[in-house]
Amino acid sequence: MKKVFFYFLLFAWFLSAGQSNDLFEKGNAFYLEGNYQKAIDVYQSILDSGQHSGELYFNLANAYYKQEAIAPSIFYYEKAKQLLPKDEEVINNLAYANNRTIDNITPMPASFWDILNDAIVNKLTVNQWAKLSIAIMLFYVLSFSLFIWTDRTVKKRLSFVLALVAMFAFGLSLTLTFHKNNLDKNNRQAIIFDRQNSLSTEPNSLSDKVLDVHEGLKVFVKEYYDSEWAKVELSDGKTGWIKTSAFRLL
């Protein structure tokens, strides 16, 4: 009886996975027909069911792009990019979508730390860094054990050096793991969805406007004042307060 129940569960799981893939293909069919709104609905229903993939986000963004909805297309391209960071099609289409944005923001020149972060820290995700740290830790333990165990001088020297290197590497890797975690926390990206809004100097509607922003612009959420106002930074370093309803976090 138990066995039957298990098989039933397994079957149900396969069925549900198959259903989602069916939906994906159904969405693609709508997309091909040029029925972008229906394609969007179908893709969204997959997301609503709690499943996602870079390809799904990509197709969804394409459908929005075809519908000339700037902000959602950029939003989902960015989502796709998070899951498929190396995919050229995603990067390419994102560039097409960004061509439609109104704001022209020249990014700040990269600082030494930015370059360093990009070159090292951002190469791996937090979880990858965590796993790397664990791997180095295991290596350290092994090499140190060897150092303890062996009686031969050559082996002992070699293992000692290895253990020492591993210890430093471990410390570095763990630090970078925490650093990356911090970076991610401070790098909450969001896409402006309002057709036009402006950054203010204070979290209220009365204060001076810093500049106008338009839909599709990527901002970095720095802090929240309350549920209604958040401080965001643009890639050129300008900051200002904006209503949280104006953007969507990636």
Added chain:
Amino acid sequence: MLAQDGVSFEAKVSKQELGINERLRVDFIMNEDGDNFVPPSFDQFHLLGGPNQSISNSWINGVRSYSKTYSYFLSPKNKGTFTIGQATIEVSGSVYKTQPVKITITAAVEQPKDPNDPEYVADQNMELVAELSNSNPYLNEAVSVVYKLYVSDDVYLSGLNVLDQPKYNNFWSQIIPIDKLEIERGTYKNRPYNYVVVSRAVLYPQKEGQLTIEPLSLDISLEVPSQRRNMFGGFLRQTVRKTVTAPSRTIQVKALPQIGKPDNFSGAVGTFDFSMTASPKALKAGEAFQVKLKVSGKGNLKLLNMPEFQLPSSLEVYEPERKENINTSLSGMSGDVTMNYTVVPSFRGEYPLPVVHFDYFDLASKTYKSLSSESIKIEVTEGPVNNGSVSNASEDRTPESNNKAFSGFKTQTLLQPIVSPNFFNSKSFWLWLLTPLLLLPLILLVKRYKVARSADVVGAKSKSDWQKAHRYLKEAKGALGDSKRFYEALERALYNVLKSKLKVPITALNKEGIDKILTEKKCKPSTISDLNNLLQSCEFARYTPSALDSMNSDYEKAAALIVELSKI
């Protein structure tokens, strides 16, 4: 005053009672030529003219009549009764004076309407009128003002000169020029008149409330019939120059209604049409296309702000060119205004142009109306793709251009749950990280035990010697009866016990050495002697076979001795 000698000198006034707006003429007349004429002071009056001297000398039937007149023209300063004082003159050495004259100045009187006065006739037969098309317009609604000079059939207009073009403050005005003055027929105040349109303008009020149009002044020449006739009996005409001013007019300007006023209302009032066009709609990057915003219709075209629109930053927009094709007539402006934008796309892609709205106040329905442009899509078919996109700064810093087309959808996917567990900082993460560290002390302990074991070489030796001793003792027991083998084994067992216990090499195991060490080890003397005896008997037994009994007792002794020695 007529004197005895026939000299008369008198003052004559044109009237003794006059209005403040009238003029007074004072003549001092004498019938003989006199000298040193001194006029009275006219300080109660303004001296307008004079003295004018006139002399008339005539001979009629041999009688000479002579008169000399000094004339003054005065206008009163104030109301009241005033006296014109005496004037004096000297004639042949005598001084003559005039009588003072009393003048009463009353309030202003109607000018005498002398039907024969050419000025009066002129006034009666022409009128300058400002005609307004609408005296209660909306803000920015066109109002035309036409100045007409009505001239009746009785007089002729012979000259016209505009002195002062009115200034239309608080209006946007356009004067519609008149190339040639033309006399037209019309009716004014139920009388047929000839009229001339002197000036006309279209006004767009720019302010709410009561606005005044300043009057227009004209300098005109009129030919007025006089009483005199020419030789054919027709009336002679007399030219009268006059300055005429139209009465000033006020306009009550209504504000545009606030209800339903669009947020981005730019002030257009009238009836309009709006369109947005772009051409070409497909081009290469770097080429230019034109976007035309066109507002056509009737209304304040020159005054309206054209709607603006924003394009993506990847489209370079040049300063727009405003073209106006406007006809201004009395009914207002009509025509079209075009804003011509030149746009150059830098990158390939599809660019939907934003829908532009144009809001205006419709005068016919008195409501606000909004017009929207059709959606236009510009396709840039060739050119680089902008990869250094504006917003993703942290990822792609160097703008790279390539020629990749927009990609379609992906066909394959592997769906996964959205909520991916965060491994970092999870329990398993810390477990994985720290458990290996626990291995280290464990390995250290094991190693240490091993080292301790390998370090205890002597102990291990004694242990093995002890084991050997036991083995030999067992052998000896097995060899009971065979005295040679028995004692050999027993001796080895004893020596091994000693080796184990005393930790001395076997070479040192002679009798003296054993004694000495055992004494040092505080062994009982009885034990020592027992050992010596036993070892001796072992030596003897090699040469002389001994009985089974003694073998048995020796075995017992050896066993007891080993037990004893083990206690050391």
